[in-house]
Amino acid sequence: MLFDSYKTDGFFDEMFGNGGGDAPRDHYGQIWDRFSVMNDEELQGKKGALDRSFLVNGITFTVYSDNAGTERIFPFDPIPRIIPPSEWETVETGLIQRITALNLFLYDVYHEAKIVKDGIVPMDIIESAEHYRPEFKGLNLPNDVYIHICGTDLVRDDKGDYLVLEDNGRCPSGVSYVLENRAAMKRTFPRLYGNMNVRPVDDYPLQLLQTMRYVAPHGKTDPVCVVLTPGVYNSAYFEHTFLARQMGIELVEGRDLVAVDGHVYMRTTKGLVHVDVIYRRLDDDFLDPTVFRKDSMLGVPGIVEAYRRGNVALCNAIGAGVADDKVTYAYVPDMIRYYLDQDPILNNVPTYLAWREEDRKYILENMESLVVKAANESGGYGMIIGPKATKEEIATFRERVKATPRNYIAQPVVSLSRHPTVCENGKAEGRHVDLRPFVLYGDRVRVLPGGLTRVALRKGSLVVNSSQGGGSKDTWVLRSSLGES
Numbered sequence: 001m002l003f004d005s006y007k008t009d010g011f012f013d014e015m016f017g018n019g020g021g022d023a024p025r026d027h028y029g030q031i032w033d034r035f036s037v038m039n040d041e042e043l044q045g046k047k048g049a050l051d052r053s054f055l056v057n058g059i060t061f062t063v064y065s066d067n068a069g070t071e072r073i074f075p076f077d078p079i080p081r082i083i084p085p086s087e088w089e090t091v092e093t094g095l096i097q098r099i100t101a102l103n104l105f106l107y108d109v110y111h112e113a114k115i116v117k118d119g120i121v122p123m124d125i126i127e128s129a130e131h132y133r134p135e136f137k138g139l140n141l142p143n144d145v146y147i148h149i150c151g152t153d154l155v156r157d158d159k160g161d162y163l164v165l166e167d168n169g170r171c172p173s174g175v176s177y178v179l180e181n182r183a184a185m186k187r188t189f190p191r192l193y194g195n196m197n198v199r200p201v202d203d204y205p206l207q208l209l210q211t212m213r214y215v216a217p218h219g220k221t222d223p224v225c226v227v228l229t230p231g232v233y234n235s236a237y238f239e240h241t242f243l244a245r246q247m248g249i250e251l252v253e254g255r256d257l258v259a260v261d262g263h264v265y266m267r268t269t270k271g272l273v274h275v276d277v278i279y280r281r282l283d284d285d286f287l288d289p290t291v292f293r294k295d296s297m298l299g300v301p302g303i304v305e306a307y308r309r310g311n312v313a314l315c316n317a318i319g320a321g322v323a324d325d326k327v328t329y330a331y332v333p334d335m336i337r338y339y340l341d342q343d344p345i346l347n348n349v350p351t352y353l354a355w356r357e358e359d360r361k362y363i364l365e366n367m368e369s370l371v372v373k374a375a376n377e378s379g380g381y382g383m384i385i386g387p388k389a390t391k392e393e394i395a396t397f398r399e400r401v402k403a404t405p406r407n408y409i410a411q412p413v414v415s416l417s418r419h420p421t422v423c424e425n426g427k428a429e430g431r432h433v434d435l436r437p438f439v440l441y442g443d444r445v446r447v448l449p450g451g452l453t454r455v456a457l458r459k460g461s462l463v464v465n466s467s468q469g470g471g472s473k474d475t476w477v478l479r480s481s482l483g484e485s
Contacts, residue, residue, distance in 0.1 A: 001036055002035050002036060002038060002420075002422070002428045003032070003035070003036055005427060006427075006428050006429070008418070009418075009430060011158065011415055011417065011430060011432075012159065012160045012417040013419070013420075013430060014417055014420075015031070015032075015079075015082075015419060016028075016420075027082050027084040027478060030192065030195060030196055031079065031080065031082060031192075034189070034192050035079060035428075040426050043078075043422065043426065044426070046078055047078055047422065049187075049188050050078055050184050050188055051073070053184040053188075054073050054074060054076060054180070055073055057180060058238060059074050059176075074471065074472060075457060075470070075472070076472055076473070077421045077422055077455055077472070077473045078188070078422060079420050079421065079428065080474040080475065080476045081419055081433065081435075081450075081473050081474070081475045082196075083450060083476065083477045083478065085477070085478055085480060088449065088450075088477045088478075090162070090346075091154070091447075092437075092447045093345055094162070094345030095152055095439050095445075095447050096439070097342060097345050097346075098152065098164070098332065098346060099150050099152075099441050099445060100340065100441075100445065101335040101339050102146075102147055102169065102332065102335070103145060103441060104340075105323060105335045106147065106319070106322070106323055107144050107146065108339075109132075109322060110138070110139065110146075111137070111138065113126075115335065115338055115339075120331070121328075121331050125328065125331075125406075126328070129321070129322040129325040129327070129328060129375075130321070130325065130375070130376045131170065131284060131322050131324075131325065133318055133319035133322075136308075136318055136319050139308060140310075142214075142215040142216065142310075143214065145214075145441055145442070146169075146317040146319070146320045147169040147316050147317070147441060148215065148316050148317075149172060149208070149211070149315060149438065149439075149440060149441075150167060150168065150169050150172060151172025151173070151175075151436045151437070151438050151451075152164060153167075153168065153434055153435070153436050154346070154435045154436070154437065155416050155417070155434045155435075156417035157414050157415060157416075157417075158415040160417065161347075162346055163347055163349050164332070164346050164348050166324065166326060166329055167323060167324045167329060167332070168436075169316060169320050169321065169323045169324040170283060170284075170316060170320060170321045170324060171236075171281050171282070171316070172438065173235075173236040173281075174436055174454075175204060175438045175448065175452070176236075176242040176243060177239075178204070178450070178451060178452050178474075179202060179204060179242070179246070181472060182201050182202065182474055184474075185474045193476075198479070199449035199476075199477045201449060201450060204448050205243060205246035205247045207440055207442075207448075208243065208279075209225065209247045209248075209249070211440045211446070212225045212279055212313075212315055212442075213225065213277065214442035214443045215313045216276045217276055217277075217310050217312060217313055223277050224249075224266070224273060224276050225247070225276065225277040225278075225279065226249055226250045226251070226252045226266060226279070227240055227243060227247075227249065227250070227251050227252070227278075227279045227281065228254070228257070228278050228280040228281060228282065229241075229251055230253070230282045230286065230298045231298070234281070234282075236281065239281075240281050252266060253298070254297070254298050254299045254300050257275065257300045257303070258272070258300070258302075259300055259301060259302025260272075262305055262311055263306055263311045263312070264302075264303055264306045264311070275312060276312060277312070277313045277315065278303075278312060278314050279315045280314055280316075283321070284318050284321065286298040286299050287300070287303060287314075287318070288300060288303045288304040290302060292304075321376075326373055326374075327355070327407075329348065329351070329409075330353055330409065332348065333347070349411045350411060350412055351409050351410070351411050352411070354401050354406070354407075354408040354409065355405045359410075360405050363401060363410040364402070367384075367394050367410070368387065368389075368394060369386050369387060369412070370386045370410040370411065371384070371385050371386065371410065371412070371414075372384050372397050372408060373408065373409055373410070373411070374400075374408060375409065385462060386413070387413060388462075413462070416432040416434060416456075416462055417432070417433060418433065419431060419453070419455065421455055431455050432455070432456045432461065432464065433453050433454065433473070434454050434464050435450075435452070435454075435475065436452040436454065437450065437451035438451055438452075449477040450474075450475030450477045451475055453472060454470050454471070454472055455472060456470050457470060457471045
């Protein structure tokens with residue numbers, strides 16, 4: 001049957017301990033019971049139902065580099081990832097600690113920069129960050145919140161410990177897949193889902209709307225909130241439309257907004273409507289052609305002036321991207337100790353910074369065994385995995401690191417945990433996974449239970465991004481213990 005020939009191959013496996021597929025961890029007991037008795041016909045029927053659900057609902061993503069066609073149905077695996085409550089408590093507490101420190105850091109950086117004066121983070125690192133906006137120093141934001149929505153990528157190493165791979169504090173995407181995955185699984189496996197006592201995720205849109213309302217200018221209690229999208233050709237356009245619909249607010253493009261006398265208005269058939277809070281899903285550079293890129297056709301001329309005057313709030317804040325620079329990331333444990341006087345609950349992956357001479361020497365001499373990443377790339381781009389890279393790729397990256405050392409970091413290859421995944425042969429095989437929980441910072445910090453489990457569908461691949469051939473799984477955080485190991 002499905003797990004008959006399953007092997008963990010020495011990796012930390014989310015469902016099984018060391019050895020074969022005959023001893024599931026206790027919190028996976030019901031998953032084992034349900035999936036292990038499925039014959040091929042039933043399994044394919046379930047997969048077909050899930051695929052049709054995604055097709056009917058238009059759950060897609062865009063691959064810009066694919067000339068054969070950009071729109072893809074997001075690949076989905078039916079075996080859910082299960083997280084027991086004690087394990088999730090540690091993750092949740094660590095994420096709350098982390099976003100709290102990041103927001104304190106951003107406030108500090110754009111005001112007195114005490115962390116620089118005290119020698120914790122070098123000013124050169126901040127000033128050379130691609131998304132640092134020094135022109136906004138001294139600007140006070142509603143409730144001092146910079147990162148309202150964060151997607152922090154977590155991996156588990158060969159011991160099962162959670163490590164932070166990176167923070168996404170500009171325009172993190174993927175939460176719509178979390179919600180759609182859950183809806184599809186509830187329809188396809190209703191009894192299993194009901195028996196597992198899973199924490200729900202469907203209140204996320206309401207929590208997101210509450211977070212937006214919390215930062216409304218001038219304490220307005222009934223603000224007009226909108227989602228600003230770059231348009232239909234953006235890779236996450238499905239998510240933009242989904243979230244706007246779920247929150248019951250308008251989805252707008254730049255041409256739908258106009259800035260007049262330091263205020264932002266939405267064009268409607270009944271005239272202009274004042275806008276208070278904008279969940280913007282485009283980067284700073286495209287936000288206002290009078291301030292940033294003059295060739296931007298996506299933004300709103302004058303929106304920055306309204307922002308400076310405090311008449312419109314932006315989620316996330318302009319300049320928040322300095323916190324998700326991969327070089328800045330290396331200093332987050334120091335930020336936690338500095339601002340909170342606490343040790344980090346979730347550790348970083350060990351990181352070498354190429355701007356440091358000693359680290360750079362190590363990176364250049366050991367690139368074949370390291371993961372080397374550009375500081376501001378995402379989606380699996382701008383990086384190489386040394387053990388899987390060609391000599392030509394390694395040589396190219398050596399030159400890049402030498403030319404612009406500030407823009408590169410390196411990390412050891414982490415043996416990402418694996419999870420049983422249904423393959424084309426109808427059998428379950430181990431595939432590497434990560435986890436992107438979503439964190440909201442408003443009147444309090446809210447962490448979506450679980451998040452997006454991404455899975456590298458290609459055998460042996462460590463790259464889970466959808467643009468690089470990855471898929472996803474539903475992530476079930478249990479309300480109460482069903483047995484833990």
